[in-house]
Amino acid sequence: MLHLAEGLRLPTNGLDYTLLGIYFAVVLGIGFAARRSVKTSLDFFLSGRSLPAWITGLAFVAANLGATEILGMAANGAQYGVYTVHWYWIGAIPAMVFLGLVMMPFYYGSKVRSVPEFLLHRFGPSSHLLSSIIFAVSSVLIAGVNLYALALVLKALLGWELWISVVVAGFFVLAYITLGGLSSAIYTEVLQFFVILAALIPLTVVGLKRVGGWGGITDTLSGEKGGAFMTAWDGTGIGSANPLGANWLTIVLGLGFVMSFGYWTTNFAEVQRALSAKNLSAARRTPLIAAFPKIFIPAVVVIPGLIALVMEPTLGKTEKGLQYNDAIPVLMRDLLPNGVLGIAVTGLLAAFMAGMAANISSFNTVFTNDIYAAYLKKDRPDEHYVATARWVTVAGVLIGMGTAFIASEFSNIMNYLQTLFSFFNVPLFVVFIIGMFWKKTTPAAGFWGLLTGTVGAMVNYFWLYKQGVIDIPTDQGANFVSSIVAFAVGAVVMVAVTLFTKPKPAEELAGLVYGTRSPGEPEPLGEGDDAWYRKPALLGWGALILAAVCYVPFSF
Amino acid sequence: MSHDSTPSKPAAQQVAKDVEELERRSQTAARLFDVRRIIGGLFVVYGVIVTLAGVFASEEDLRKAQDININLWTGIAMLILGVAFLVWLRLSPTVPPPAVRDGDAAE
Numbered sequence A: 001m002l003h004l005a006e007g008l009r010l011p012t013n014g015l016d017y018t019l020l021g022i023y024f025a026v027v028l029g030i031g032f033a034a035r036r037s038v039k040t041s042l043d044f045f046l047s048g049r050s051l052p053a054w055i056t057g058l059a060f061v062a063a064n065l066g067a068t069e070i071l072g073m074a075a076n077g078a079q080y081g082v083y084t085v086h087w088y089w090i091g092a093i094p095a096m097v098f099l100g101l102v103m104m105p106f107y108y109g110s111k112v113r114s115v116p117e118f119l120l121h122r123f124g125p126s127s128h129l130l131s132s133i134i135f136a137v138s139s140v141l142i143a144g145v146n147l148y149a150l151a152l153v154l155k156a157l158l159g160w161e162l163w164i165s166v167v168v169a170g171f172f173v174l175a176y177i178t179l180g181g182l183s184s185a186i187y188t189e190v191l192q193f194f195v196i197l198a199a200l201i202p203l204t205v206v207g208l209k210r211v212g213g214w215g216g217i218t219d220t221l222s223g224e225k226g227g228a229f230m231t232a233w234d235g236t237g238i239g240s241a242n243p244l245g246a247n248w249l250t251i252v253l254g255l256g257f258v259m260s261f262g263y264w265t266t267n268f269a270e271v272q273r274a275l276s277a278k279n280l281s282a283a284r285r286t287p288l289i290a291a292f293p294k295i296f297i298p299a300v301v302v303i304p305g306l307i308a309l310v311m312e313p314t315l316g317k318t319e320k321g322l323q324y325n326d327a328i329p330v331l332m333r334d335l336l337p338n339g340v341l342g343i344a345v346t347g348l349l350a351a352f353m354a355g356m357a358a359n360i361s362s363f364n365t366v367f368t369n370d371i372y373a374a375y376l377k378k379d380r381p382d383e384h385y386v387a388t389a390r391w392v393t394v395a396g397v398l399i400g401m402g403t404a405f406i407a408s409e410f411s412n413i414m415n416y417l418q419t420l421f422s423f424f425n426v427p428l429f430v431v432f433i434i435g436m437f438w439k440k441t442t443p444a445a446g447f448w449g450l451l452t453g454t455v456g457a458m459v460n461y462f463w464l465y466k467q468g469v470i471d472i473p474t475d476q477g478a479n480f481v482s483s484i485v486a487f488a489v490g491a492v493v494m495v496a497v498t499l500f501t502k503p504k505p506a507e508e509l510a511g512l513v514y515g516t517r518s519p520g521e522p523e524p525l526g527e528g529d530d531a532w533y534r535k536p537a538l539l540g541w542g543a544l545i546l547a548a549v550c551y552v553p554f555s556f
Numbered sequence B: 001m002s003h004d005s006t007p008s009k010p011a012a013q014q015v016a017k018d019v020e021e022l023e024r025r026s027q028t029a030a031r032l033f034d035v036r037r038i039i040g041g042l043f044v045v046y047g048v049i050v051t052l053a054g055v056f057a058s059e060e061d062l063r064k065a066q067d068i069n070i071n072l073w074t075g076i077a078m079l080i081l082g083v084a085f086l087v088w089l090r091l092s093p094t095v096p097p098p099a100v101r102d103g104d105a106a107e
Helices: A014-035 A041-049 A053-064 A067-089 A093-109 A115-122 A125-158 A162-210 A213-225 A248-266 A268-275 A280-311 A324-335 A340-376 A382-409 A411-422 A425-437 A443-465 A475-500 A536-554 B008-025 B035-055 B059-064 B070-091 B102-106
Strands: none
Touching: A014 A162, A014 A340, A014 B035, A041 A162, A041 A268, A041 A340, A041 A382, A041 B008, A053 A162, A053 A268, A053 A280, A053 A340, A067 A125, A067 A248, A067 A280, A067 A324, A067 A340, A067 A536, A093 A115, A093 A248, A093 A268, A093 A280, A093 A425, A093 A536, A115 A125, A115 A268, A115 A340, A115 A425, A115 B008, A125 A162, A125 A324, A125 A340, A125 A382, A125 A443, A162 A213, A162 A268, A162 A280, A162 A324, A162 A340, A162 A382, A162 B035, A162 B070, A213 A280, A248 A268, A248 A425, A248 A475, A268 A280, A268 A340, A280 A324, A280 A536, A324 A340, A340 A382, A340 B035, A340 B070, A425 A443, A425 A475, A443 A475, B035 B070
């Protein structure tokens, strides 16, 4: 949860508010203009599977680049130093490449409309319903938590009352998603991606000049925090201490493998962007195109965190003073003149709204498609489901707004909730990975793996860690361990259950399991998709090599 | 859980068929506007406003941004990005999707 310190009020003026107002008007315009393209439920949920790869790719990275991510990763930069790059180069890129190269043919080729729907095909109704309900509940609550975080930030920066921010931001998100469905969510995300960069790049440039460039940062912080603070791997040997509270094994396994693969490959708020691409080639390229901006985002997020620490050495030192989360707002306040300041405020607000919109647009799809149409009201005409999805969007935003108000009363509970939800992706990932690569895996194993993996992570976090049964130095370190536990428990249970239950017949698994193909003709390549720069393998391996090269200056 | 595996084959194939049918009736490709127009338009407007703020920058603005006229540079960069999107749209406009083929209906 974001709590900004007092005294961060930005010196905004009419110019800044004009820029903000223009953005709100454009977003609403996108909603109205996208409305006429929504004819079927597929248009509403997946933009009719018709978008080009560069749009879905930028939306893929933007859906992740919410404001909590930006402020949070800058905070991590100030708190943990250069270690924060692990969240990008090992904690995102390999998983994004795996999604594009290995998993996307099964997702896109099987023509599923959501991640839970894939479980329906691969395993059956029980795991489908379980994961749909978990996803629907968690995405609405996360949307609410996002909205509350937005209200806190706006109160600190602009002095807006909490309820005004919640109502205004909630209303705009509600309006453009109800009107245009996923198309307006994706278009807004692409727009937000460019606006937030137009804010973060000037911020970083001016900040670097202020602290004497990269050399200035290194000199100051290596002196104050020790040399390891400015490296990626120093002090991560097992048993040695470092600011992150994690060793190389938990970083590679917990963050790099389990947590990141869980988030990037099975979180429907992300995967939905790829499923809306116009053909299989575009769908595979979606996370691969997203990987390249993702590699360079630390330059405009983590570096500002370090700059803020140089400028304000008291950051995060005292309870009352400036917190790590204040890193970017401090720079905005001290370095940006009116004009660019307005762009920065707009970018931050846009990032909050886009993050919330990603949750809402994936929620309405899963609720309408996987719960309502699959179990409550089957076989209605398609128009009925479009209308339902619009009402579900309204309900989802209203519940999210309600959650935001509850969160203002119980912000600690919300902290726990957020941790809790971070567990759901990992068990889902173990079910996917085993189900995709081991064709004997039975429907019952899918269900019990999902359930016990989730429970296992919770037991580790809330009992073993919080009650002090085992000793882990930081929350981040505990998160890494919890996800490894969830993965191990889920995997063991799946193997055990599979040995005693009946698998699905092989012909029902065509196109769902590694080594099989969807029935019917393979989709022909789109025009121009055979160009060398559109080859998924080249893009994927290129991203991996680039991420590895980025580690070099921070490793030796 | 034991009844999971029985009738799901027709269900899965039915879903794939439904999606194909919806894809044929989908209007997004034909009627959704091009996002490049929006990005280009917004960034040209932002670029002009922020560049003007840079042209008329006050001493205090410059001092705050470490003697970089950050409004001017950001504004010009945004203007270039906006124009680039509009030029790209001009040079390779949205390809209208092929009209619904007759043979498809019989499938």
